[in-house]
Each structure stands twice: as structure tokens, then as C-alpha cells.
Amino acid sequence: MRICVGKASVEPARLFCIGRNYVAHAEELNNEIPERPVIFCKPSSCLVPEGSAITFPAHGKDLHYEAELVILIGRDGWAVTDGEARSLVAGISLGLDLTLRDVQKQMINKGLPWELAKSFEQSAPIGSFVPLADFIDLVDLNFTCIVNGELRQEGNTGLMIFPVTTLIIELSKIWKLVPGDMIFTGTPAGVGPLSRGDKIEIASKLIGSFSWKVA
Numbered sequence: 001m002r003i004c005v006g007k008a009s010v011e012p013a014r015l016f017c018i019g020r021n022y023v024a025h026a027e028e029l030n031n032e033i034p035e036r037p038v039i040f041c042k043p044s045s046c047l048v049p050e051g052s053a054i055t056f057p058a059h060g061k062d063l064h065y066e067a068e069l070v071i072l073i074g075r076d077g078w079a080v081t082d083g084e085a086r087s088l089v090a091g092i093s094l095g096l097d098l099t100l101r102d103v104q105k106q107m108i109n110k111g112l113p114w115e116l117a118k119s120f121e122q123s124a125p126i127g128s129f130v131p132l133a134d135f136i137d138l139v140d141l142n143f144t145c146i147v148n149g150e151l152r153q154e155g156n157t158g159l160m161i162f163p164v165t166t167l168i169i170e171l172s173k174i175w176k177l178v179p180g181d182m183i184f185t186g187t188p189a190g191v192g193p194l195s196r197g198d199k200i201e202i203a204s205k206l207i208g209s210f211s212w213k214v215a
Helices: 023-028 080-089 103-108 166-170
Strands: 002-003 009-012 015-019 038-042 047-049 064-067 067-074 091-097 125-126 142-147 150-157 182-184 199-204 206-215
Touching: 038 080, 038 150, 067 150, 067 166, 080 091, 080 166, 091 199, 091 206, 166 182
Parallel strands: 015 182, 047 125
Antiparallel strands: 002 009, 015 038, 067 091, 067 182, 091 125, 142 150, 142 199, 199 206
16 A cells, blocks of 8 residues: 555554553553653554454454554654654644554563564554644644444543653664655554444544454
């Protein structure tokens, strides 16, 4: 799938994901508050466009939703300042970091990486991107997650431990960012299970509303 933002389009590149970026979410899972961003990756094949069915993964039983603001990088570069970081952003959207919580607990207990729990096929549903306009405040952006008509998550980016520009700066200390890179910026409190047949919707007034069904 190609990612469109405004009149431009780009092939998806890397999916950088940030764990434990909201205090309340870290606390609800009994995790420590991180001193630096917790970074993991998913292949771009995990992306699921709006309207496609999400197949319940066969290697786990406890599938959780995690609604997140997603950042699309629009040009090559590294960032040192907040201004440089923002200049690399082409657009914003909402996405889901789907997680097999039972598998994740097994991985954590064994000291193993999270890929089996976080990076399986269709683990990154993604909405449409809107261009990053000057009036959009990345540290005061509201979004919600609704499952079967019930509000489950309410997020505001002002509650992030590491704001969007900080994440871009930290990532670019290690990787040169390229067009098509995406950053799933972490989820607020309220994560919970999904079952076959559930409908999940994520929405923001500035970005739009996107939904999927679990097959």
C-alpha cells in the first residue's frame, strides 16, 4: 500500500513504535516509567488500511487494542532541535498498535524481544494521513478509541512522557529518517481486549475517524 498525504504519496518504510509513553498506561500494566523512549519496530507489511478486516492472530489469545497518534516522515534527515524535528513531519494520522498481551507477558518473563507479541501480520491498522499544518499543535491533540460503540480510550498528546519532537530527535540519533518512516507514538490508558466480531474506531477532530472489524 502507498501512503498518501495531501497530493503526495510515498511507499511505507519503517514503523518505529514507542512503548510506555503515557504515565497512566505504564501504571495500568504495572510497568516502570521509562527514563528514555522505549523503541521497537514493526515491518511495513503489518499495516492495515481502513475498512480491511483484521484477522485474529492464531498464535495468541489475548488481543489488545492500543490507539496512537502516528507521525509520517516526509524527507531525509536528522534532527537536533524541536524545529528541525517538526520540519521532517509530512503528516499525522491515527493507528493501532495491536498487541497479543498473553504472548507479550511470556516474552517479558523470559527476557525475549517483543516481535511475536507486537509485530505479527496486521498488527498496525492505520488511518489516512493529513498534512501537518502550521496551526496543528502536536502537544495538544485529542483522540479517542471506541469499541462496539463504547468509549475505551481518551488521549491527549500533552500527556506524553516524550513529546513527538523529542521522539524524532531520539530516533534520529540512531537512524537517518527517510520518507515513509512512521512513528507510532504510544498509547494512553484504557487498553483492553478485542474479540472476533468487534468493531473498533479511532477518531480525532483534526484528523478524522477510522474503523476496522476483527474477523
